[in-house]
Amino acid sequence: MRHTVLFYNPVSTSRGKQRLPLSLLSVAAVIADDYEVEFIDGNLLQSSGTDPAQAIIDRAQATGAKLLAVTVMPGPQLRQAVPVCKQVKAALPDLTILWGGYFPTQHADVILRSDFVDYIIQGQGEAPFRQFVDALHYGGSIHDIPSLGCRNDGEARINPRAPVVPLNNLPLFPYDQIDVSRYVGSSYLGTRVLNHNTSFGCPFACNFCAVVALANRRWIPESAERVAGIVQNLYDRWNINGLEFHDMDFFVSESRSAEFAERLAHFAGDSIRWWALGRVDTLLSYSDTTWQKMKQSGAKMIFMGAESGDDETLKRMNKGGKSSTNATLALVERMKHYGIVPELSFVLGNPPDPRADIEATISFIRKIKQINPATELVLYIYTPVPQEGSILLDEATKLGFRFPETLEEWAGDEWSKFAMRRDPHTPWFKDTVRSRVRSFESVINAYYPTVTDTRMTGHYRHLLRGLSGWRYKLKFYDWPYELKALQRLIHYRRPETTGF
Ligand code: B12
Ligand code: SF4
Numbered sequence: 001m002r003h004t005v006l007f008y009n010p011v012s013t014s015r016g017k018q019r020l021p022l023s024l025l026s027v028a029a030v031i032a033d034d035y036e037v038e039f040i041d042g043n044l045l046q047s048s049g050t051d052p053a054q055a056i057i058d059r060a061q062a063t064g065a066k067l068l069a070v071t072v073m074p075g076p077q078l079r080q081a082v083p084v085c086k087q088v089k090a091a092l093p094d095l096t097i098l099w100g101g102y103f104p105t106q107h108a109d110v111i112l113r114s115d116f117v118d119y120i121i122q123g124q125g126e127a128p129f130r131q132f133v134d135a136l137h138y139g140g141s142i143h144d145i146p147s148l149g150c151r152n153d154g155e156a157r158i159n160p161r162a163p164v165v166p167l168n169n170l171p172l173f174p175y176d177q178i179d180v181s182r183y184v185g186s187s188y189l190g191t192r193v194l195n196h197n198t199s200f201g202c203p204f205a206c207n208f209c210a211v212v213a214l215a216n217r218r219w220i221p222e223s224a225e226r227v228a229g230i231v232q233n234l235y236d237r238w239n240i241n242g243l244e245f246h247d248m249d250f251f252v253s254e255s256r257s258a259e260f261a262e263r264l265a266h267f268a269g270d271s272i273r274w275w276a277l278g279r280v281d282t283l284l285s286y287s288d289t290t291w292q293k294m295k296q297s298g299a300k301m302i303f304m305g306a307e308s309g310d311d312e313t314l315k316r317m318n319k320g321g322k323s324s325t326n327a328t329l330a331l332v333e334r335m336k337h338y339g340i341v342p343e344l345s346f347v348l349g350n351p352p353d354p355r356a357d358i359e360a361t362i363s364f365i366r367k368i369k370q371i372n373p374a375t376e377l378v379l380y381i382y383t384p385v386p387q388e389g390s391i392l393l394d395e396a397t398k399l400g401f402r403f404p405e406t407l408e409e410w411a412g413d414e415w416s417k418f419a420m421r422r423d424p425h426t427p428w429f430k431d432t433v434r435s436r437v438r439s440f441e442s443v444i445n446a447y448y449p450t451v452t453d454t455r456m457t458g459h460y461r462h463l464l465r466g467l468s469g470w471r472y473k474l475k476f477y478d479w480p481y482e483l484k485a486l487q488r489l490i491h492y493r494r495p496e497t498t499g500f
Helices: 022-029 042-048 052-063 076-091 102-106 108-112 126-138 211-215 224-238 254-268 280-284 288-296 311-316 325-338 354-371 391-398 413-420 431-447 458-474 481-489
Strands: 004-009 036-041 067-071 096-100 119-121 148-152 155-158 185-187 190-196 199-201 219-221 242-245 273-278 299-307 341-348 376-381
Touching: 004 022, 004 042, 004 052, 022 036, 022 067, 022 126, 036 042, 036 052, 042 052, 042 076, 052 076, 067 076, 067 126, 076 096, 076 413, 096 102, 096 126, 102 108, 102 211, 108 119, 108 148, 108 155, 119 126, 185 242, 190 224, 199 211, 224 254, 254 288, 273 280, 280 299, 280 325, 288 325, 299 325, 325 341, 325 354, 341 354, 354 431, 376 431, 431 458, 431 481, 458 481
Parallel strands: 004 036, 004 067, 067 096, 096 119, 190 242, 242 273, 273 299, 299 341, 341 376
Antiparallel strands: 119 148, 148 155, 185 190, 199 219
16 A cells, blocks of 8 residues: 655745645655655635645545645745644644745754654755655654754754755656646746746855755756756646746756757747746856847746845845846846846845945836836845855844744744745834835836736826826835825736745
8 A cells, every 4th residue: 555645835825826836746756656645735725715724634634644744935835834734733643744945944943943843854855855755654764864854852953964966867746646737827928837947056155045055055957858858748738838947047057048948949939938037147148149049949038136236235145156237237238139028136125224225226227227128126125044154144133133933933924024025124124214115116117017917008008107207207206105006906016926
């Protein structure tokens, strides 16, 4: 008889916007040949109003599962994971609960102080997860498994990380174990959009970024051939015309990007419009030939962290490589030439002087829009992540910043807002500065309405631009109530609600 392992993806996005749960698919893949794997996705349960805790309890009782494996990001996902796992543990104390993903990788101690999560796995999950599942079901020492965290005599114990496994050596996702059609969504990219992840980690160490703790500056890609094979499968089986790549940095290797683009164009022409994340300096160094190939294969929009309008701040963020404000300006110009939309995120409000930081970035964004008005903007507020040697975290700590001590605090209102990076109550960040950012955002998004909002008609664009023109020209951003009301009325889609 095959044992069943349950996987739980706590809610991470609004109803109807669910993406394929890649984190869980990747770890489930390594056991799917030998165990039954069952997914309980909080995103899907939202639509039916089903209580995820009850769904897990029912499935655990029906299957006799011994293990619930949960993926947890800070934010809404953590907010749901805490009460649900508590309830499940209270009902089924013998069901082992294991957390993996970004939150346990960064905040192991607070989890291991709780009494309802039994184990965590940090960093790349596949290899330690396989060892853990076998040891749990067939015996063996669980406590020595690399990357594992547990409670040992009341103390938190966290083992050194397992060696990273090349992605090409890992099995393909077990798509047949979920109903993929429920994840086919529609967006600016197309009417049938799915998502995939083609690499683990990133070679850089920006000190505001959670990826550093996860991958420790390593970047492990799938080959272009393997990626193209997977995309062809999605194309043939689910007829996709849009694809989001969720890698932190899809574009590290130019030869891989070029080869992938050629292969994709070979079987799909430009009928799959794709989107991915990358770095400004890397993409600026790409040859025209590679840009041309990407364009021909349907590349539509690229998300990049421009982070700041001030070169000094980029250094303090440890952005690394050849990052500079000039590089960002040069790239948005180049992308205009290829008709690929730059989607730039900024991390605003850095300590110790968030106001000065924001003003410099506002001026910079105006320059960007002048060069390439199609550029999309995502404005985040700086929220610290645990990282050794981070100047930004040191400054935040000096100013009184502390992470919560319990999971219940993390799951509360204040820290959920913190994790969403829009309205954090950090000690150095005053309400006046926050409203400055949001007011500027309303004005610039009205003056340059986003190209990704497929519901916005020409009439509304015209209206928004007309109403915001005087503010934009006079640089008067405060109290834009009329614009906010109109944006609410037409359900304006803020670019950052895609969640990256
Ligand atoms: C896709 C994605 C989303 C999706 C949802 C994903 C989901 N699970 O449903 C959407 C768009 C909804 C989203 C939303 C948000 N996201 Co998000 N998201 C990502 C993204 C781009 C990819 C995640 C992914 O699928 N990776 C592919 C898989 C295969 O990799 P992985 O998750 O790392 O999994 C590996 C390991 O972590 C581990 N693992 C993971 N889970 C588990 C579970 C078990 C049991 C085990 C053993 C191992 C394990 O093993 C896996 C294989 O090696 C990441 C960045 C990135 N590229 O990783 C950001 C990222 C995770 N998101 C982030 C943020 C901040 C958010 C938001 C808060 C943003 C916002 N302001 O709206 C929201 C809200 C999050 C929430 N709901 O809690 C941050 C997290 C920051 C942090 N401090 O940890 C990241 C790191 C982006 C960034 N660089 O800042 N996000
Ligand atoms: S912000 Fe981007 S470039 Fe910097 S470490 Fe994170 S993923 Fe890498």
